[in-house]
Amino acid sequence: MLQTLSPGTVRALKVLVFLLCLVPLAVLVLETFGVGGMALGANPVEELIHRNGKWGLKFLLITLAVTPLRRLTGWNWLIRFRRMLGLFAFFYILLHFLVYAGLDQRFDLAVIFEDIAERPYITIGMTALVLLIPLAVTSTRGMMRRLGRRWQQLHRLVYPIAILGVWHFYWQVKLDTLEALIYAAVLAALLGFRLAHWWRRRAPGRFSLSRSGHDRTAHARRSV
Amino acid sequence: MKPDNRIRSWEITSEANFVSRRRFIRDAGLAVGAALTGATALALPGRASASLRDLETVPGPFSTDETPNSWEDVTTYNNFYEFGTGKEDPYRNAQEFVTEPWTVKVGGECDKPGKYDYADIVGPHALEDRVYRHRCVEAWSMVVPWVGFPLGDLLKRFEPNSKAKYVRFKTLFDPDRMPGQRRAVLRWPYVEGLTMAEAMHPLTLMVVGVYGKELPNQNGAPLRLVIPWKYGFKGIKSIVEIEFTSRQPKNSWALATPREYGFYANVNPEVDHPRWSQARERRIGASVFAEKQPTLMFNGYAEQVASLYAGLDLRKNY
Numbered sequence: 001m002l003q004t005l006s007p008g009t010v011r012a013l014k015v016l017v018f019l020l021c022l023v024p025l026a027v028l029v030l031e032t033f034g035v036g037g038m039a040l041g042a043n044p045v046e047e048l049i050h051r052n053g054k055w056g057l058k059f060l061l062i063t064l065a066v067t068p069l070r071r072l073t074g075w076n077w078l079i080r081f082r083r084m085l086g087l088f089a090f091f092y093i094l095l096h097f098l099v100y101a102g103l104d105q106r107f108d109l110a111v112i113f114e115d116i117a118e119r120p121y122i123t124i125g126m127t128a129l130v131l132l133i134p135l136a137v138t139s140t141r142g143m144m145r146r147l148g149r150r151w152q153q154l155h156r157l158v159y160p161i162a163i164l165g166v167w168h169f170y171w172q173v174k175l176d177t178l179e180a181l182i183y184a185a186v187l188a189a190l191l192g193f194r195l196a197h198w199w200r201r202r203a204p205g206r207f208s209l210s211r212s213g214h215d216r217t218a219h220a221r222r223s224v
Numbered sequence: 225m226k227p228d229n230r231i232r233s234w235e236i237t238s239e240a241n242f243v244s245r246r247r248f249i250r251d252a253g254l255a256v257g258a259a260l261t262g263a264t265a266l267a268l269p270g271r272a273s274a275s276l277r278d279l280e281t282v283p284g285p286f287s288t289d290e291t292p293n294s295w296e297d298v299t300t301y302n303n304f305y306e307f308g309t310g311k312e313d314p315y316r317n318a319q320e321f322v323t324e325p326w327t328v329k330v331g332g333e334c335d336k337p338g339k340y341d342y343a344d345i346v347g348p349h350a351l352e353d354r355v356y357r358h359r360c361v362e363a364w365s366m367v368v369p370w371v372g373f374p375l376g377d378l379l380k381r382f383e384p385n386s387k388a389k390y391v392r393f394k395t396l397f398d399p400d401r402m403p404g405q406r407r408a409v410l411r412w413p414y415v416e417g418l419t420m421a422e423a424m425h426p427l428t429l430m431v432v433g434v435y436g437k438e439l440p441n442q443n444g445a446p447l448r449l450v451i452p453w454k455y456g457f458k459g460i461k462s463i464v465e466i467e468f469t470s471r472q473p474k475n476s477w478a479l480a481t482p483r484e485y486g487f488y489a490n491v492n493p494e495v496d497h498p499r500w501s502q503a504r505e506r507r508i509g510a511s512v513f514a515e516k517q518p519t520l521m522f523n524g525y526a527e528q529v530a531s532l533y534a535g536l537d538l539r540k541n542y
Contacts, residue, residue, distance in 0.1 A: 032512055042301035042311070043364055044512035104506075106515060111501075119499055172499065174362065175480060176309035176409050 005077045017081055021088040024055045025095075048099045056093030057169060060162050061186050063089055068193040083139050086158070090136045093165070097129055125168035128161045135161075159194075162187055276437040279371050284352025286427055286452075286528070292355055292435075293366040297509045299440050303360065304461055305409055306395060306402040307442065314442035317403055323446040323462075332392070332467035335383035342446055346432055348381070349373035353436065354429060359491045359523045361455035365505040370450055371433030376424035379466075384420070388468035391423045392416075393449065393460045402462075410476050416460035417473030417487065418451070421532050427452055427525060431459075453525040455489045486542040490533070491523035495542050 005013070028051060031038045040047040063085040070078045105111050115122045135155055137143070144151050166187050170180035292298075304314035307321075326342040351371050358366045379391065397413035399405040405412045422428060429450045432439055439445040444461025451458050457477050477485035484498050493503045504516040522529050533541075 040512060042297045042508045043506065045506060046364070048512070103512065104516070115501070119501075121499060176305075178407075 002073070002075050010077055010080055014081065014084065018084060021059070021084070024051070024092070028052070045099065045103045049096060049104065052092050052096035052099055053169065056089055056091075056096050057165050057183055059085055059089035059092055060158075060165060061183065061190065064158065064162060064187070064190045068190060071193075071197065087136060087139060090132050093129055093132060097126075121168050121171035124164045124171070128164035128168060131157050131161050131164075159191060162191075276440060278437055279351050279433045281351045281353045281371050281433075281436060284354040286525075287353070287355040288357055288367060288524075290355070290357065290367045292369045293509045295435055297366060298368055298434060299442060301508060302443065303362075303456065304404075304442060304444060306404045306412075306414065306462070308404045309409060313404070318441035321401055321441040321445070323441065326446050326464075328447065328463060329465045330382050330467070331465075332469050333385050333388035334468045335385060336381065345378065345430075345447065346373075349377060349430075351432065356429075356450060356452040357523050357525075358450075358452065358456055359505060359519065361457055361485070361489065361497065361502075363497075363500060363502060363505050363519075364508055365517075365519075366508045368450075369435050370429060370431045371436060371439075372429040372431035372450065374426055375428045375430045375449065376426065378430055379423055379468075382466070382468070384468045387470045389420055390469045390472055391418050391420065392465075392467045392469050392473035393418075393463050394465035394467075395460055396462045396464045410480055413464075414460060414476045415473060415479075416449070416458055416475045417469075418449075418458075419472075419532075420468075422451065425529060425532065427528055453491055453522040453529045455491060457485070458489050488533075488536075488538075488541050490529075490538065490542075491519060492521060492538055492542070493519040494521075495539055 027038070028040075028048060030036065031040045032044070032048065063082060066078050066082045066085065070076055101107055101112055105115070116126045117123070135157060138147060138151065138154060147154065166180065166183045169183060170177055173180050300315040301311045302314055303309075303311065304318070307314040307317040324342070328340050328342075328345055329338075330340060331337045351373060353369060353371055355367060355369045358368050384391075393416045395414035396402065397405060399412075418428070429452075431444070431448045431450045432446060434440070434443060439448065444459070447463045448461040449459045449463070458475075472487055475485075475487060477489075478487055491502075496502050502519055505519045506516050507514070520526070
């Protein structure tokens, strides 16, 4: 039933997903301005930094889940949501940085550069953010067409970016790393799926019994 | 319950202090109301505050005239890993914690070792209101109106001998009552230590209350230390053991990550945590748009304590 969706359904779903992706932002804004008794708590700036960062990582992981889900379910229309999800990951990570730079460090460039240079967890977090910029810039259809094969090569940067992002989270935790390790486990599963897929395509003979239908057709297509 | 008309040191107040004082009075009023009507599930910030008794106190020395943080900030935002690692976990998970009866085992290099009841420990001392700055190693800070008495006055009663160079404190270890201890985040029980000079310093406080009331569970009831020139983690909570030692005790955070936390843990804006700066701090309760403030050497208590560390390399002895 869900194998194919009409273009109209996809368009409607896209609007819905777009609005859903804005919910975390809406909640943060309401809390920041104390609307309806909502509040960020005793340490509001830290709360804003942490929540935006975690939403950025969550959207990054959701984006990385699109391809595995598509392969497992055969719902190829999922791919049409990937760019939006990826751009929301960039959006929340950018907010995470802007709250840190603006509210926490008052745009004091000397302090920000010192942080980036001297605090390894900030160095890798900043690296991940900078690497995300070309991916966001080249996310348009026109850029995809213009870059051709190189577009995919460029966008494989998302794997090291996600690793740096989760590492950045893990590294800034004072002691209780459980939450960061959950993100790391999800990321490991998503990257592991790709690795397994890639490995099976490399050595088609060895896994003939466990190969999925999708892989078998892919293999068949290639051998034709 | 008779109305408490005494004026406490933290109530002698600038206009800036007015709001938080009003809030305390409102809370106290609600607490009185709750006691009279027998209501227990009142929506107070800090559920258990309804049953916290008022303490008889006298004004103590060294109080800052800065605005104290609200009762809500003080009792819902802190670290107490025995009840969870989140900032609100202690408030959420410590409400059922029972602190009566409470016994403290005193031992080591002293002439009056033994087991002392809470009443034996606290009874002989006049309780003082002391408004101290509180600086967490995580670069946030508060101003807290503690109630307590000088730790030194207590320790003298145990008659430490000449071999006593340090004092070691232990928190209760009881995973049934302290759910945070069911995970090995830190090595339990929590251990902290002070040099004798630090322990005997008049600023060092054995705390039994806050805001004129008994200490809420989440803040380290029934007995905790406050050493205002050191990072907050030195202020060990729910103390059950005091031992005089000749060797420097190994404290929990220094055991967990020795590169990041040491024995002294004096507030020092010039010595950064390996992962973050200690130059500035965020005052809890300030607006989301407020600027951070500079951290002061020894948290602003340099005049009183700098001499304790004369000749000591504070960069090495962090």
